[in-house]
Amino acid sequence: MSSLLKITDLHVSVDEKPILKGVSLEIRQGEIHALMGPNGSGKSTLAYTLVGHPKYEVTSGSIEIDGVPLNDLDPCERARLGMFLAFQYPVTIPGVKVADFLRHAVTNIRNPARKEGESLIPMRDFRKELKDRMEELGMDVEFARRYLNEGFSGGEKKRMEILQLAMLQPKFAILDETDSGLDSDAVRVVSEGLRKLAGPQMGVLIITHHERLLEYNVPQFTHVILAGRIVETGDASLAHELHNHGYAAVRQRHPAEAAEEQEHQKVAPKVAAIAK
Amino acid sequence: MTTDVPVLDDEIGVGDYQYGFHDPTDKYVFKSRRGLDRDIVHQISEMKNEPMWMREFRLEALDLFYSKPMPTWGGDMSELDFQNMFYFVKASQGQEKSWDDVPDDIRKTYDRLGIPEAEKKYLAGVKAQYESEVVYGSLQEDLAKQGVIFTDTDSAVRDYPDLVREYFGTVIPSADNKFAALNSAVWSGGSFIYVPKGVKIEFPLQAYFRINTQNMGQFERTLIIVDEGASVHYVEGCTAPTYSSDSLHSAVVEILVKRGGRCRYTTIQNWSNNVYNLVTKRAKAYGDSLMEWVDGNLGSKLTMKYPAIYLMEPGARGETLSIAFAGKGQHQDAGAKMVHCAPYTSSRVISKSISKDGGRAGYRGLVKATHDAHHCKSNVVCDALILDSHSRSDTYPYIEVNHDNLTIEHEASVSKIAEEQLLYLMSRGMSETEASAMIVTGFIEPLVKELPMEYAVEMNRLIELQMEGSVG
Numbered sequence: 001m002s003s004l005l006k007i008t009d010l011h012v013s014v015d016e017k018p019i020l021k022g023v024s025l026e027i028r029q030g031e032i033h034a035l036m037g038p039n040g041s042g043k044s045t046l047a048y049t050l051v052g053h054p055k056y057e058v059t060s061g062s063i064e065i066d067g068v069p070l071n072d073l074d075p076c077e078r079a080r081l082g083m084f085l086a087f088q089y090p091v092t093i094p095g096v097k098v099a100d101f102l103r104h105a106v107t108n109i110r111n112p113a114r115k116e117g118e119s120l121i122p123m124r125d126f127r128k129e130l131k132d133r134m135e136e137l138g139m140d141v142e143f144a145r146r147y148l149n150e151g152f153s154g155g156e157k158k159r160m161e162i163l164q165l166a167m168l169q170p171k172f173a174i175l176d177e178t179d180s181g182l183d184s185d186a187v188r189v190v191s192e193g194l195r196k197l198a199g200p201q202m203g204v205l206i207i208t209h210h211e212r213l214l215e216y217n218v219p220q221f222t223h224v225i226l227a228g229r230i231v232e233t234g235d236a237s238l239a240h241e242l243h244n245h246g247y248a249a250v251r252q253r254h255p256a257e258a259a260e261e262q263e264h265q266k267v268a269p270k271v272a273a274i275a276k
Numbered sequence: 277m278t279t280d281v282p283v284l285d286d287e288i289g290v291g292d293y294q295y296g297f298h299d300p301t302d303k304y305v306f307k308s309r310r311g312l313d314r315d316i317v318h319q320i321s322e323m324k325n326e327p328m329w330m331r332e333f334r335l336e337a338l339d340l341f342y343s344k345p346m347p348t349w350g351g352d353m354s355e356l357d358f359q360n361m362f363y364f365v366k367a368s369q370g371q372e373k374s375w376d377d378v379p380d381d382i383r384k385t386y387d388r389l390g391i392p393e394a395e396k397k398y399l400a401g402v403k404a405q406y407e408s409e410v411v412y413g414s415l416q417e418d419l420a421k422q423g424v425i426f427t428d429t430d431s432a433v434r435d436y437p438d439l440v441r442e443y444f445g446t447v448i449p450s451a452d453n454k455f456a457a458l459n460s461a462v463w464s465g466g467s468f469i470y471v472p473k474g475v476k477i478e479f480p481l482q483a484y485f486r487i488n489t490q491n492m493g494q495f496e497r498t499l500i501i502v503d504e505g506a507s508v509h510y511v512e513g514c515t516a517p518t519y520s521s522d523s524l525h526s527a528v529v530e531i532l533v534k535r536g537g538r539c540r541y542t543t544i545q546n547w548s549n550n551v552y553n554l555v556t557k558r559a560k561a562y563g564d565s566l567m568e569w570v571d572g573n574l575g576s577k578l579t580m581k582y583p584a585i586y587l588m589e590p591g592a593r594g595e596t597l598s599i600a601f602a603g604k605g606q607h608q609d610a611g612a613k614m615v616h617c618a619p620y621t622s623s624r625v626i627s628k629s630i631s632k633d634g635g636r637a638g639y640r641g642l643v644k645a646t647h648d649a650h651h652c653k654s655n656v657v658c659d660a661l662i663l664d665s666h667s668r669s670d671t672y673p674y675i676e677v678n679h680d681n682l683t684i685e686h687e688a689s690v691s692k693i694a695e696e697q698l699l700y701l702m703s704r705g706m707s708e709t710e711a712s713a714m715i716v717t718g719f720i721e722p723l724v725k726e727l728p729m730e731y732a733v734e735m736n737r738l739i740e741l742q743m744e745g746s747v748g
């Protein structure tokens with residue numbers, strides 16, 4: 001039986017400011033969903049909330065995997081239940097080698113009951129697996145010895161996120177603008193990488209502004225988020241339309257949310273300036 | 277983070293500090309009464325059957341100790357009671373060449389610390405000092421044949437009087453500071469190393485210092501002479517039982533690195549939380565030589581230690597890598613001193629300090645250049661990581677240079693573990709403790725990677741132990 005990630009009427013605040021205002025979404029293993037929306041509409045907020053970022057406070061609603069509520073679980077516990085986020089802005093962890101980090105991560109995810117200090121997966125098997133995955137993603141194996149994201153270019157960071165996805169094989173993967181800020185070659189690599197990884201064992205939520213990622217990974221569902229609410233859900237053609245024509249039509253169809261978005265942008269002019 | 281080595285798992289659990297156990301003391305050979313006076317100094321000297329010059333050296337130092345004021349900077353020493361200490365405790369008859377001959381209790385302690393095992397695997401020689409004297413010593417035969425001397429300093433005074441007399445107290449005179457004077461008066465044990473011209477010792481020589489008695493004062497005295505073109509890596513480790521009242525560790529370490537020689541001195545200090553660790557370490561580096569201090573301070577109640585390098589001749593290089601970790605009830609006042617006494621010398625200091633659970637870790641450093649020390653370079657980088665809001669970090673960099681023909685770079689940073697870093701690691705299945713430990717291990721990685729593998733592993737393991745169960 002395939003697993004189900006169920007988000008029900010989710011309300012989320014950051015610093016007491018409501019950002020998500022009732023998001024409901026169901027993702028099954030094996031499905032690909034696209035989440036689109038203008039800048040500042042709450043896409044990253046949803047992503048962070050799903051993995052349990054402490055800054056994002058769920059004021060009501062629920063997140064469940066196969067009926068197990070995640071609301072009170074910390075990011076580590078959620079990860080061990082199969083949740084994964086490819087971060088929009090992956091942080092640097094100075095001095096921590098990619099291989100050491102991944103060996104810990106892989107051990108914990110594959111053995112969710114593992115306690116601190118218990119042994120890690122055998123070095124030789126791990127090395128081999130890591131090398132294979134890196135080669136599949138066209139990554140120089142030297143990266144395994146580098147410090148996590150330190151001095152990585154934008155494209156290298158995003159590739160590193162995909163490598164982690166490949167190694168951890170989560171049940172549910174959220175990709176937050178993994179294709180942004182990359183040249184077209186890098187977008188292709190990331191897109192192909194995801195296509196190889198996403199299969200019947202993975203439910204995928206792709207947050208994107210571009211088409212390329214979705215061409216390689218055609219979504220069964222496309223959701224449009226505006227001012228913290230999912231206002232429309234369609235198929236791949238909706239993603240195509242949004243890409244070609246922008247959000248003007250969406251705003252017209254949902255004047256209430258568009259007004260809220262306007263209101264919101266007054267208080268957050270910086271976001272407005274870069275909004276699409 | 278690759279710490280899959282056999283560890284003393286069964287020992288963990290004496291408080292948070294895994295080396296806090298102690299042995300019975302009823303079979304000891306000798307223990308001086310509490311307190312310090314001329315009689316005690318005489319007694320130590322007599323027990324050691326020393327030549328007259330050394331006895332006089334001690335007595336003179338005792339007067340200096342009395343006359344010098346306590347330092348008013350650094351850490352809080354108001355509870356340090358010199359008259360409550362035992363200044364000389366002899367646990368066994370003498371230095372043994374086989375672990376089998378070391379008294380059972382003591383040997384078991386070193387077994388628990390993993391020393392004999394390390395000796396078999398990767399050491400060129402070992403000295404194990406227990407209380408005031410060295411109870412076990414070894415040196416690889418081929419090194420002995422090449423003229424390398426590795427012995428305890430007590431034996432060296434008897435066996436190599438000329439060498440000792442030529443250098444003893446020349447790098448750190450008794451009058452240098454109150455604790456150097458104290459050590460000079462009551463010193464006992466420590467290592468004496470002589471590496472002849474051109475001899476390069478591949479594997480480390482290790483000394484292991486263990487305090488067992490409550491209110492013990494340990495005053496080892498180490499003298500290392502690296503002759504021209506020779507090289508050595510010396511490593512010391514330190515632990516003590518956890519007691520409710522304090523002990524004192526006040527060593528003096530003097531090093532001479534002659535032309536083209538190379539010496540690396542690595543310390544992994546992990547004293548229990550009741551030890552005052554007030555140590556004077558200084559090296560003189562001559563032409564084209566390299567002196568390196570690698571100083572890891574994890575334990576103790578208060579550590580005040582600023583390993584110094586005097587760059588005596590052109591081409592001399594000095595490098596100090598220092599890690600300080602201050603947990604609950606700990607104050608690490610560590611640092612480095614670089615004194616450029618000649619032109620064309622260079623120095624580098626990298627300091628990393630971590631404080632948590634109300635601990636206080638700081639860097640105190642001095643870069644100094646004499647009048648004629650032109651074309652010198654000095655680079656100092658100190659980074660502090662503070663793990664919670666009630667912990668503290670201080671930086672006191674001093675620079676004394678009277679001319680500008682010298683390049684000094686100084687960088688300092690203070691940081692906290694960012695919420696985003698924790699989230700990132702935790703979202704990959706790391707617990708909060710693991711994530712924090714990983715960030716801390718990464719923070720000190722630039723220094724740890726300088727250590728030989730075995731010590732790097734040990735260092736990371738100690739850091740992880742310090743981090744355990746204390747986050748959140």
Ligand SMILES: Nc1ncnc2c1ncn2[C@@H]1O[C@H](COP(=O)(O)OP(=O)(O)O)[C@@H](O)[C@H]1O
Nearest residue numbers: 014019038039040041042043044045046268271
């Ligand atoms: N960590 C944060 N601190 C303050 N405001 C935030 C934070 N994260 C998101 N927001 C606010 O929430 C709104 C939605 O942001 P976000 O979820 O990042 O949008 P998107 O990813 O769709 O561009 C914006 O108004 C943004 O300013």
Ligand SMILES: [Mg+2]
Nearest residue numbers: 043044045088
């Ligand atoms: Mg975003």
